[in-house]
Amino acid sequence: MVTYKFLFDADRCIGCSACEVACKIKNEVPVGSRRRRVVEIERGEYPNVQKYSVSLACMHCTDPPCMAACPTGAIYKRGDGIVLNDKSKCIGCGYCSWACPFAAPQFPEGSFKLGGKMDKCTLCVLPFEGGEQKEPNPRCADLCTTKALHAGDADEINEIYRKRVAAKLQQGIV
Amino acid sequence: MVTKAESNFNGIKMKRRTFAKGIVALGAAAAIGLGTKRLSDLELFETASAAPVSETKMIHTTCGMCSANCAEIARVEDGRLVELTGNPDDQVGGGVLCVKGYSGIHYLYNPDRLKYPMKRTNPEKGIDVDPKWVRISWDEAFQITGQKLREVYDTHGPQAIVQVARPKPWNKHLSLSIGTPNHVVHITTCYGTHETIWLATVTGTGRNWTTDYANSTYILSFGWDPCGKAKNPQARPLMEAITDGGAKLVVLDPRLTTTASHADEWIPIKPGTDLAFALSMIYVIINEELYDKGYVDTYTYGFDKLKEHINSEGYTPEWASGITEVPAETIKGIARGFATAERPVLATHKRDAGGPNYKNSWRLSHAEVILNALVGSIDRTGGPIIERKPKFPGLRAVFDFPAYPKDIKELMNEPRIDGEHMFPVLHKAAGGFGKGIHQTAADGILNKDPYEVKAAIFWKHNILSFPKPSRMVEALKTLDFVVVSDINPSELVQMADVALPESVYLEKSGLSERTYFAKYPQVSLRQPVVKTLFDTKGFGSQALGILKAMGLSEYADGISGKKWNEAKCEALGTTWAELKEKGLWDDLAQHPFKDYEKLETLKTPTQKIELYSTMFEEYGYDPMPKWEPKRDMPSAEYPYYYIITRKPYNLMSTNQNDPILREIQPENTVVMHTTTAKRLGIHDGDYVYVESRAGKIRVKAELTEGIRPDCVCVDHGFGHWSKKYTVAYNRGANDGDLIPIRSVAEALADGDPTCAALMEDVCVKVYK
Numbered sequence: 001m002v003t004y005k006f007l008f009d010a011d012r013c014i015g016c017s018a019c020e021v022a023c024k025i026k027n028e029v030p031v032g033s034r035r036r037r038v039v040e041i042e043r044g045e046y047p048n049v050q051k052y053s054v055s056l057a058c059m060h061c062t063d064p065p066c067m068a069a070c071p072t073g074a075i076y077k078r079g080d081g082i083v084l085n086d087k088s089k090c091i092g093c094g095y096c097s098w099a100c101p102f103a104a105p106q107f108p109e110g111s112f113k114l115g116g117k118m119d120k121c122t123l124c125v126l127p128f129e130g131g132e133q134k135e136p137n138p139r140c141a142d143l144c145t146t147k148a149l150h151a152g153d154a155d156e157i158n159e160i161y162r163k164r165v166a167a168k169l170q171q172g173i174v
Numbered sequence: 175m176v177t178k179a180e181s182n183f184n185g186i187k188m189k190r191r192t193f194a195k196g197i198v199a200l201g202a203a204a205a206i207g208l209g210t211k212r213l214s215d216l217e218l219f220e221t222a223s224a225a226p227v228s229e230t231k232m233i234h235t236t237c238g239m240c241s242a243n244c245a246e247i248a249r250v251e252d253g254r255l256v257e258l259t260g261n262p263d264d265q266v267g268g269g270v271l272c273v274k275g276y277s278g279i280h281y282l283y284n285p286d287r288l289k290y291p292m293k294r295t296n297p298e299k300g301i302d303v304d305p306k307w308v309r310i311s312w313d314e315a316f317q318i319t320g321q322k323l324r325e326v327y328d329t330h331g332p333q334a335i336v337q338v339a340r341p342k343p344w345n346k347h348l349s350l351s352i353g354t355p356n357h358v359v360h361i362t363t364c365y366g367t368h369e370t371i372w373l374a375t376v377t378g379t380g381r382n383w384t385t386d387y388a389n390s391t392y393i394l395s396f397g398w399d400p401c402g403k404a405k406n407p408q409a410r411p412l413m414e415a416i417t418d419g420g421a422k423l424v425v426l427d428p429r430l431t432t433t434a435s436h437a438d439e440w441i442p443i444k445p446g447t448d449l450a451f452a453l454s455m456i457y458v459i460i461n462e463e464l465y466d467k468g469y470v471d472t473y474t475y476g477f478d479k480l481k482e483h484i485n486s487e488g489y490t491p492e493w494a495s496g497i498t499e500v501p502a503e504t505i506k507g508i509a510r511g512f513a514t515a516e517r518p519v520l521a522t523h524k525r526d527a528g529g530p531n532y533k534n535s536w537r538l539s540h541a542e543v544i545l546n547a548l549v550g551s552i553d554r555t556g557g558p559i560i561e562r563k564p565k566f567p568g569l570r571a572v573f574d575f576p577a578y579p580k581d582i583k584e585l586m587n588e589p590r591i592d593g594e595h596m597f598p599v600l601h602k603a604a605g606g607f608g609k610g611i612h613q614t615a616a617d618g619i620l621n622k623d624p625y626e627v628k629a630a631i632f633w634k635h636n637i638l639s640f641p642k643p644s645r646m647v648e649a650l651k652t653l654d655f656v657v658v659s660d661i662n663p664s665e666l667v668q669m670a671d672v673a674l675p676e677s678v679y680l681e682k683s684g685l686s687e688r689t690y691f692a693k694y695p696q697v698s699l700r701q702p703v704v705k706t707l708f709d710t711k712g713f714g715s716q717a718l719g720i721l722k723a724m725g726l727s728e729y730a731d732g733i734s735g736k737k738w739n740e741a742k743c744e745a746l747g748t749t750w751a752e753l754k755e756k757g758l759w760d761d762l763a764q765h766p767f768k769d770y771e772k773l774e775t776l777k778t779p780t781q782k783i784e785l786y787s788t789m790f791e792e793y794g795y796d797p798m799p800k801w802e803p804k805r806d807m808p809s810a811e812y813p814y815y816y817i818i819t820r821k822p823y824n825l826m827s828t829n830q831n832d833p834i835l836r837e838i839q840p841e842n843t844v845v846m847h848t849t850t851a852k853r854l855g856i857h858d859g860d861y862v863y864v865e866s867r868a869g870k871i872r873v874k875a876e877l878t879e880g881i882r883p884d885c886v887c888v889d890h891g892f893g894h895w896s897k898k899y900t901v902a903y904n905r906g907a908n909d910g911d912l913i914p915i916r917s918v919a920e921a922l923a924d925g926d927p928t929c930a931a932l933m934e935d936v937c938v939k940v941y942k
Contacts, residue, residue, distance in 0.1 A: 012413050016404035016822040018273040024834050031837050049879045051435040145270050146413040171420040
């Protein structure tokens with residue numbers, strides 16, 4: 001059985017947000033829900049400053065804290081690892097957004113008593129409007145200009161990770 | 175300040191049919207905050223249906239968001255464009271696009287686009303003045319335009335008509351058919367500096383655009399930030415080179431740009447002192463004999479003069495250290511590392527430190543050519559490469575039309591409204607038809623110097639691209655007639671008498687020669703991926719229509735873009751029909767890349783790379799780079815260096831009307847150091863004034879550690895005052911308002927062959 005996974009390589013990310021745009025287009029996501037977005041992290045003091053970008057979205061965790069926090073069982077994990085939210089069961093309480101370390105859950109119609117549904121990355125299985133689940137086809141990863149973001153079968157992803165680490169070892173970086 | 179558009183962003187869900195009805199009802203005056211919503215909502219003329227897709231087409235075409243022109247594949251479902259992806263066989267794009275390219279769908283379907291020709295009914299013109307547009311037919315649009323231009327042509331002469339447009343074939347044909355020398359391009363605010371220097375010292379024609387980052391082992395950058403601009407043909411291979419490839423990256427920049435953040439070494443160079451750094455690098459490389467002797471002997475001219483000059487002027491690392499505040503040992507380390515690397519490259523592009531930024535930038539550009547030549551990188555694997563391009567038949571080879579009223583050489587000798595004829599080397603650019611000086615055109619018009627201009631034709635430019643744009647607004651008010659061809663309802667359109675709506679590249683046809691990355695001849699086809707959405711035309715058709723309406727139909731009859739494209743395909747040995755299916759044509763088998771091949775046919779006066787420029791000497795400019803400081807230095811009144819940039823999602827000032835991009839970046843900011851802000855009592859997110867001797871703007875502050883404390887940086891693309899931009903209107907501020915106009919007189923006095931606009935050579939004060 002295939003297991004889906006994301007891999008994000010901060011060494012390659014140029015913080016351009018192509019991933020965010022690709023996701024919006026593919027899944028017809030409205031303004032208000034940012035399933036994937038880029039955040040910039042800065043450390044240090046001038047002139048010894050490090051700055052890097054992180055493309056952040058649901059990581060489809062092995063043991064999803066959002067699923068544990070969800071009071072209605074709306075959030076569930078498929079056999080292939082993809083974590084989805086059943087909007088028909090979602091009451092918009094917002095507990096998942098407190099539990100998620102990646103701030104993945106989005107509430108374009110409000111949450112916390114406003115009753116809006118939680119929306120998040122579905123590995124391109126479900127667009128914003130819902131409907132029939134499609135084959136996973138993560139566009140953010142396919143379209144990434146610098147190949148910083150990868151998504152797909154865990155075995156393939158692990159192989160990419162191994163190769164990149166090996167390259168760094170060869171260069172004496174790691 | 176939260177605009178109405180912003181307040182609609184969170185939460186209002188609009189069903190697609192309602193939205194479409196709304197837009198049709200409100201027409202051009204739509205003020206619904208385009209808090210839009212879904213891509214499908216942007217689709218106006220085809221009501222989307224919930225039924226499954228019955229027909230999917232994958233169509234080859236070419237991106238048009240920037241000049242890189244990455245080849246792309248459009249996924250079209252039932253006539254609707256739903257996705258754009260790259261073409262893996264394309265040298266330029268390498269199988270992907272950039273954030274702007276992917277957002278091209280929004281550019282196509284943006285409801286605020288110009289939809290039909292319009293004429294102005296309000297005679298008053300100015301910022302915030304409503305033109306009171308009235309829809310007209312193309313026939314009427316051409317009739318009015320032709321008549322007005324002809325009046326000016328007959329009464330005042332062809333030179334009284336100025337065209338502000340890129341030097342593309344249709345635009346050149348238009349200017350040459352009219353017989354006006356006044357074809358003004360933006361190059362002095364963009365690539366004019368490197369273009370002029372490369373013309374004089376390397377190619378004899380213009381600059382190259384290809385840098386073979388993927389094969390470089392040491393990449394040095396003076397202020398060039400390909401990653402921060404998401405420049406696909408550069409950022410992608412650069413990132414590959416420094417990660418998998420193990421290449422070293424060293425960046426000199428006053429700000430910790432995205433590229434600098436990935437560098438092995440970031441040198442926060444003092445603005446305008448890169449020249450001293452470069453000169454002392456030349457000193458080290460020559461005196462420690464680290465240069466490529468074979469290459470220098472075979473392909474360059476003037477080494478001995480350069481060596482004598484560098485030594486007699488004393489451009490030592492210790493000297494440079496005093497000016498740059500970088501330790502001499504650091505300079506030496508970089509010089510040695512760069513010169514002894516296996517395949518080093520000093521990467522430049524358009525608006526890096528050697529671009530039209532500082533008074534001394536043109537000298538830096540020459541020093542950068544010299545550094546690349548000393549290490550033997552020009553036209554070799556891993557270095558800056560001179561493009562291998564196919565030869566296309568020109569317009570005259572394909573169509574029969576009379577000689578132009580004036581020969582190009584004749585026109586070149588005529589005085590121009592922007593003063594470019596006084597800069598003989600810049601004047602040679604564009605293969606003989608000058609490219610113009612962007613920042614001086616407004617003053618030329620206002621001062622009627624050297625004569626009166628009465629009419630203007632604009633294509634693919636905006637007022638916000640001019641330094642001190644209010645000056646161009648004043649200049650336009652004095653003209654009898656202004657016609658603007660544009661896709662979007664820009665500020666420039668609001669100053670026009672007639673607006674000609676242009677089709678988006680996704681609706682057009684053409685052929686692209688992979689100028690931005692051409693190690694071997696390759697061509698990418700562009701074809702419409704959807705039916706033209708509105709009543710628009712491509713500029714080629716518009717130019718021909720204008721010529722006919724002006725009574726110059728001998729330069730338009732029988733000419734068509736379609737026939738020209740077909741003739742170009744024939745020249746390649748293929749057909750338009752065949753190329754439509756494949757998307758890309760190449761000649762790799764006949765022309766595999768060979769190092770140094772293009773160095774055999776250089777057209778400089780010595781036919782070599784000129785470390786000592788005989789052309790500059792001939793025209794009275796310094797033949798070798800000499801130290802001089804930048805023009806404006808910090809003072810008590812204006813204590814901070816002003817630097818500018820552009821975020822990767824912004825296509826100059828043209829695509830800010832995209833709500834998805836505005837969700838990512840609601841408005842631009844002034845980036846400053848945390849200690850600078852603290853001293854000024856400024857917190858992150860405060861609105862502050864930034865003021866120079868040229869103007870003042872109010873913009874949001876963004877604090878960081880990643881910038882010199884004596885610098886502040888504003889990004890370009892904002893400050894839109896056209897109310898027709900329902901999403902972009904009134905967000906942020908325009909960086910260009912602070913840039914003083916660098917006049918012809920000043921550039922002549924400075925001995926600057928490029929008449930650069932000096933985009934960053936001003937200082938500012940910041941206050942709440």
